[in-house]
Amino acid sequence: MKPAFLLLLAALLIGCALPAAASADGSGVALLPFSVHAEKDMGNLSLTIPEKIKDRLLQEGTRAVLVTVEPGTDANIWPLARLRAAGAEEGAAWVVSGSFSMLGDHYSLDVKVLPVSGTGAAKTFTTEGDGMETLLSKVEGLSGEIAALALGRRKVVKIVISGNGRIEPEAVENVMHVKVGDLYVPQELSDDLTRIFAMGYFDDVRIESKDVSGGKEVTVLLVTKPAVAKVEITGNHALDQDDIREVMDVSRGSILNLVRLEENIKRIKALYKEKNYYNAEITYKIIPVSDNEADIELVIDEGQKVMVKEIRFEGNRAFSARTLRGVMKTKEKGIFSFITSSGTLDPETLDQDAGRLMAYYHNNGYVRAKVSAPEVNTEGRWIYITFKIEEGEKYKVGSVAVGGDLIQPEKELISKVKIGKEKAYNQEVVRADVLVLTDICSDEGYAFADVTPQTEINDETRTVDITYFIEKGILVYFNEIEITGNTKTRDYVIRREFPVYEQGLYNGSGLKRGLRNIARLDYFEDMKVDTVKAGAEDRLNLKVRVEEKSTSMFTFGGGYSSVDNAFFTASVTSRNLFGRGQTLSVRGRIGGSTSLYSISFTEPYLFGTRISFGTDLYNWQRDYDGYTKKSNGGRLRFGYRLWDYTTLYCSYGLEVADITDIEDWAVYSIGDLAGKNTQSTVSTTLAYDTRDNLFNPTSGTYDSVTVQYAGGPLGGDIAFTKYTAEAGLYVPLFWDFVGFLHAEGGYVRQNSDGILPVYERFYLGGINSLRGYTWEDLSPTDQYGFYIGGNKYIQGNIELLYPLIKKAGLITVAFYDTGDVYDNDQDINLGDIKKTWGLGVRWYSPMGPIRLEHGWPIDPPEGVSSGGRWEFAMGTAF
Numbered sequence: 091m092k093p094a095f096l097l098l099l100a101a102l103l104i105g106c107a108l109p110a111a112a113s114a115d116g117s118g119v120a121l122l123p124f125s126v127h128a129e130k131d132m133g134n135l136s137l138t139i140p141e142k143i144k145d146r147l148l149q150e151g152t153r154a155v156l157v158t159v160e161p162g163t164d165a166n167i168w169p170l171a172r173l174r175a176a177g178a179e180e181g182a183a184w185v186v187s188g189s190f191s192m193l194g195d196h197y198s199l200d201v202k203v204l205p206v207s208g209t210g211a212a213k214t215f216t217t218e219g220d221g222m223e224t225l226l227s228k229v230e231g232l233s234g235e236i237a238a239l240a241l242g243r244r245k246v247v248k249i250v251i252s253g254n255g256r257i258e259p260e261a262v263e264n265v266m267h268v269k270v271g272d273l274y275v276p277q278e279l280s281d282d283l284t285r286i287f288a289m290g291y292f293d294d295v296r297i298e299s300k301d302v303s304g305g306k307e308v309t310v311l312l313v314t315k316p317a318v319a320k321v322e323i324t325g326n327h328a329l330d331q332d333d334i335r336e337v338m339d340v341s342r343g344s345i346l347n348l349v350r351l352e353e354n355i356k357r358i359k360a361l362y363k364e365k366n367y368y369n370a371e372i373t374y375k376i377i378p379v380s381d382n383e384a385d386i387e388l389v390i391d392e393g394q395k396v397m398v399k400e401i402r403f404e405g406n407r408a409f410s411a412r413t414l415r416g417v418m419k420t421k422e423k424g425i426f427s428f429i430t431s432s433g434t435l436d437p438e439t440l441d442q443d444a445g446r447l448m449a450y451y452h453n454n455g456y457v458r459a460k461v462s463a464p465e466v467n468t469e470g471r472w473i474y475i476t477f478k479i480e481e482g483e484k485y486k487v488g489s490v491a492v493g494g495d496l497i498q499p500e501k502e503l504i505s506k507v508k509i510g511k512e513k514a515y516n517q518e519v520v521r522a523d524v525l526v527l528t529d530i531c532s533d534e535g536y537a538f539a540d541v542t543p544q545t546e547i548n549d550e551t552r553t554v555d556i557t558y559f560i561e562k563g564i565l566v567y568f569n570e571i572e573i574t575g576n577t578k579t580r581d582y583v584i585r586r587e588f589p590v591y592e593q594g595l596y597n598g599s600g601l602k603r604g605l606r607n608i609a610r611l612d613y614f615e616d617m618k619v620d621t622v623k624a625g626a627e628d629r630l631n632l633k634v635r636v637e638e639k640s641t642s643m644f645t646f647g648g649g650y651s652s653v654d655n656a657f658f659t660a661s662v663t664s665r666n667l668f669g670r671g672q673t674l675s676v677r678g679r680i681g682g683s684t685s686l687y688s689i690s691f692t693e694p695y696l697f698g699t700r701i702s703f704g705t706d707l708y709n710w711q712r713d714y715d716g717y718t719k720k721s722n723g724g725r726l727r728f729g730y731r732l733w734d735y736t737t738l739y740c741s742y743g744l745e746v747a748d749i750t751d752i753e754d755w756a757v758y759s760i761g762d763l764a765g766k767n768t769q770s771t772v773s774t775t776l777a778y779d780t781r782d783n784l785f786n787p788t789s790g791t792y793d794s795v796t797v798q799y800a801g802g803p804l805g806g807d808i809a810f811t812k813y814t815a816e817a818g819l820y821v822p823l824f825w826d827f828v829g830f831l832h833a834e835g836g837y838v839r840q841n842s843d844g845i846l847p848v849y850e851r852f853y854l855g856g857i858n859s860l861r862g863y864t865w866e867d868l869s870p871t872d873q874y875g876f877y878i879g880g881n882k883y884i885q886g887n888i889e890l891l892y893p894l895i896k897k898a899g900l901i902t903v904a905f906y907d908t909g910d911v912y913d914n915d916q917d918i919n920l921g922d923i924k925k926t927w928g929l930g931v932r933w934y935s936p937m938g939p940i941r942l943e944h945g946w947p948i949d950p951p952e953g954v955s956s957g958g959r960w961e962f963a964m965g966t967a968f
Contacts, residue, residue, distance in 0.1 A: 118153030154250030455514030455859020488553030532598030716756030851879025862945025899934030
């Protein structure tokens, strides 16, 4: 037999255990075995069908009995007289017989219900279906029809809704279980009366019925509650009325529904809890204003603001309460709570804190640790929170293995996971190891690889053995790379940033690098990337949808910098020229000590190769302290990406400068360059850059080493060799804070065939180095007091950045600077290095970056104010 049939047979046989009821008083129903006609053996179906009908009759309060007949007898073909006689022998008022026929998967069920007394005709019920799994519901339906006939019940033929007022009649009918066509059962109508009253819209509900042609007509008589004329709110101070009304759906014109009103009060209390008013009480008054309208007055008693006073722990031995509180996001009220929101209780955050505490224990070797749900007690205006902890013992890391589908030799894979280097078992490290192994698989094309950490806890040795089990799945290929949303930027500009290709193997790291590269372009407001199956199991389509933003900008403005004093500037820049990813910029700048005009062009992929090309032309005049330099020059730039994030840059620059207006006291140091002179320079830079954003990074590094050479075989009057190195690291911290560590240094020497001018030496001080000093404060001087710069320098900066308004690009910064400049005959002395600290604000505005920072020198040298100075820059890169 089929499983479906066996399940059906079992369900039907449940009724067999119930006792039959019949008597000789001429009431009840006698049921005869059904005849069964089918191509296959249907088991005991001839008895189970009438047994199921008998069960339903008993439930309805009708006495029923199954008549026993000789095996092989087909009672369904008996004449009516014999059927009545069989019913009379059992003292029944009705007798039931029937037949079941099945051909293929289709069946029909025919039932005859015959009154025992009199000469009335039999009532016939017929139903059909497909599949034995539907037979149970069909039998149940027929059983209800037979019960109604046996009990003399009638059907509901009409339902009338009266007095519903503004409430749609369909709304009332939807909550009623009794529908037109159902049997008339008074108890079910009584239950519906309760359901209608629970809607909350009615002061009174009555249900009446009467006999009509074909059955019963049911009338629901309603007395509707009044409408709301207005809602007044009093007693609120911590919340605005607009905030309160926003969560309410009881308003002018709505039906006065007390159930909905209570729900509204719960929502208002939830608002107060968000503000830490946990003792807020809200009552209401109903004020009738007419026969069908009433006012509602909400009276709010806010009570005192409740704050978290103390977070307690019971059972903690391994970690102090202070350490555990540091793990949690819920904090005790502090003196700066008006800024930090410490002391605020968010129930959802508190529940998550229990998970954070559990994770902290598991990450420190306490694999059996348990943390209870927090107990919250309120005493007056204070909240006390208690966590009960069962720490258990600390477990070390046992054996570490990698099994399953090994992409690389096990020894090599184990060297890439970190759990083996941990002294105690750390669940967080295990999760990180899973990601590392998954990435290794995805880089080999196994996009659906699954890595499962299997742990075995040994309580005797208090160790945890870990096996990372790898199921690599199938090799997956990229089918198509589909780019949409780019109305200006050409497809190839986006495609070339992805180190993955159509019809190429899936590569998880390559996909991530591509996303980072595109983000660094800063051409797009938003970008969404998704991989979807391309029909075959081993094919994925890569879908990239971008939302472009303006990359061309005209700016006009002015500002002030500590080097150039007041200035005015105008520029036209396109960072995505004609959608080709090229950059063209024309700038002009006129200031109190500087005027600069320049034009520059950059092609990041020359002829579609990995070589970048750029050129710059400029006219620059700057008034230094003691002389003026006017120069015209240009530069050719080339770059080649060696590896991911690593680029080699080379450039050649030619400048013709005219040194004029030399002061008498500056002749000793700059006099040799009076008049026109030529500088021919080659520069080489090796740079490693993983910053997530070039303009406002939050993570990544920038490291570079640069060598400049002027003169010699290149010609010109200027000859020097300059070495500089720089390293910067951005680290995301807590609460959107970003840490920035920066260090740089340099050395320059004059070559024998030319001059090293003072403006090619090193100076520190100002907004880009040691804030709080001017750019000349730390410079060595000649015998006449002229600032000549140093031939070497070191510099270090530490910054803590926080986005005040992230979308607007407004950032606050705290910094610590250190460094110094040294002359040829001076050695670097870290014991006497200069230091400053300060605070500032930065705004990445549409006109360009703006900085306002104040630095205070620490133990400044003689002649430098310890009060520091403001540093302001606008429209300049930093």
